[in-house]
Amino acid sequence: xxxxxxxRETILDEAVRLASQVGFTGLTIGQLAxxxxxxxxxxxxxxxxxxxxxxxxxxxxxxxxxxTTIRPALAVTRGExxxxxxxxxxxxxxxxxxPGGCIFVTGSIEFDDQPGPMRDALVAxxxxxxETLATVARAxxxxxxxxxxxxxxQVAFELQSLMLGYHHSARLLGDDRALERARSAFEGVxxxxxx
Amino acid sequence: xxxxxxxRETILDEAVRLASQVGFTGLTIGQLAxxxxxxxxxxxxxxxxxxxxxxxxxxxxxxxxxxTTIRPALAVTRGExxxxxxxxxxxxxxxxxxPGGCIFVTGSIEFDDQPGPMRDALVAxxxxxxETLATVARAxxxxxxxxxxxxxxQVAFELQSLMLGYHHSARLLGDDRALERARSAFEGVxxxxxx
Numbered sequence: 536x537x538x539x540x541x542x543r544e545t546i547l548d549e550a551v552r553l554a555s556q557v558g559f560t561g562l563t564i565g566q567l568a569x570x571x572x573x574x575x576x577x578x579x580x581x582x583x584x585x586x587x588x589x590x591x592x593x594x595x596x597x598x599x600x601x602x603t604t605i606r607p608a609l610a611v612t613r614g615e616x617x618x619x620x621x622x623x624x625x626x627x628x629x630x631x632x633x634p635g636g637c638i639f640v641t642g643s644i645e646f647d648d649q650p651g652p653m654r655d656a657l658v659a660x661x662x663x664x665x666e667t668l669a670t671v672a673r674a675x676x677x678x679x680x681x682x683x684x685x686x687x688x689q690v691a692f693e694l695q696s697l698m699l700g701y702h703h704s705a706r707l708l709g710d711d712r713a714l715e716r717a718r719s720a721f722e723g724v725x726x727x728x729x730x
Numbered sequence: 731x732x733x734x735x736x737x738r739e740t741i742l743d744e745a746v747r748l749a750s751q752v753g754f755t756g757l758t759i760g761q762l763a764x765x766x767x768x769x770x771x772x773x774x775x776x777x778x779x780x781x782x783x784x785x786x787x788x789x790x791x792x793x794x795x796x797x798t799t800i801r802p803a804l805a806v807t808r809g810e811x812x813x814x815x816x817x818x819x820x821x822x823x824x825x826x827x828x829p830g831g832c833i834f835v836t837g838s839i840e841f842d843d844q845p846g847p848m849r850d851a852l853v854a855x856x857x858x859x860x861e862t863l864a865t866v867a868r869a870x871x872x873x874x875x876x877x878x879x880x881x882x883x884q885v886a887f888e889l890q891s892l893m894l895g896y897h898h899s900a901r902l903l904g905d906d907r908a909l910e911r912a913r914s915a916f917e918g919v920x921x922x923x924x925x
Contacts (some may be wrong), residue, residue, distance in 0.1 A: 538754070549747075550738075555843075556843045557843070557844075558755075558839075558840065560753075560755060560756070561755070571799055584895065601839065608836075633843075634843075635843045636842075636843075640839065641839055643898055643902045644835065644836055644839035644840070644898075644902075644904070645753065645839070645840075646833075647830075647831075647898075647901040647902040648750075648751045648752070648830045649752075650831075654902075657902065658902060658903060658904075661898075661902060661903060662903065665903075669871065686914075688907075688911075689911055689914055689915070692895060692899060692911040692912075692915065693892075693915050693918070695887075695895055695899075696891040696892050696894060696895025696896075696915065697891050697895075699891060699894035699895055699898055700887060700888070700890055700891025700894055700895075701891075701893075702839075702840055702842075703842075703856075703890065704887060704890075706842040706848075707839075707841070707842040707852065707853060708853060708856060709839045709853075710843065716821075716883075716884055716887040717887075718903075719881075719884055720884070720887065720888050720889060720891065723888070723918075723919075723922055724918075725920075726885075727918055727922070728919075
């Protein structure tokens with residue numbers, strides 16, 4: 536990695552952390568300059584516009600999410616085990632990787648009524664994620680762990696709902712039992728689809 | 731209602747609509763002036779600060795939500811019927827009452843990492859809502875519709891998760907099947923707790 540690439544990685548790591556707390560709308564080049572000890576003009580040269588900063592921060596988060604959550608889960612045996620692993624890894628991503636929790640949850644709400652490149656990128660990310668969940672459910676059917684008549688997209692919708700519910704309960708309400716509740720609901724979903 | 735009260739209602743109705751689309755952070759006295767044909771200085775006299783505008787908008791949404799969703803559901807027979815009614819009414823609130831969907835979902839994500847009066851008010855609102863859902867579940871047990879060993883707070887968590895999932899799927903992803911998915915997941919929850 537060249538020095539320029541390293542600086543870029545450092546800036547984007549910090550941007551992802553910051554956006555997880557203040558949202559993409561609250562993310563400013565000024566705040567990012569304070570946090571990284573880089574000059575505002577240097578950062579402007581990197582990103583050129585607030586929208587470019589937002590888009591590159593989202594893209595960076597996407598890479599981090601694939602590296603820490605999706606790729607390792609794909610190394611686990613197909614079917615139920617992989618689904619459990621993926622859910623556990625998402626919980627770690629949400630609760631331990633970023634100070635403000637899952638940045639895709641935050642971004643999804645911020646941009647759901649604002650057409651433009653950020654909304655398009657978030658929609659693409661979320662569709663990929665739902666497809667990943669549905670694919671893992673489908674493989675569970677092929678492996679004989681889940682019933683053949685399940686609707687994999689419905690399973691993906693329900694798992695995604697639980698993740699949003701966990702974010703809400705843990706981050707907004709500070710509920711000590713949020714993790715327990717999310718796990719219990721997850722077992723409920725698995726029970727219903729079990730072969 | 732005095733003329734002053736009527737003006738106030740009109741302003742707050744518009745503020746709730748606007749905040750549902752652009753968030754409480756995006757809600758400005760300037761935009762509100764444009765939408766209501768009132769002067770900015772007149773609106774400043776009403777609200778004094780952006781935070782006061784946000785808090786009063788949230789309080790107004792809370793009253794609307796109670797009037798249109800909670801109160802009518804409490805008029806329905808206790809137990810399973812009331813739970814179905816409440817869920818249906820929430821879906822109407824989310825999908826038909828405001829241009830940007832449930833304003834409490836939007837606010838919850840905006841303020842989850844920002845301590846202050848808005849976060850406190852949102853937490854109180856969301857706790858009340860979860861308590862309402864748990865109480866309806868508990869009454870269902872008393873009526874013999876739901877099993878006595880269910881955990882009413884867990885039911886509330888799962889229903890709340892579905893609502894967040896529906897908001898995400900319908901608003902961000904524009905999924906035509908969002909309503910069908912939410913209803914199917916709701917039936918799954920009911921099936922699991924049924925006596």
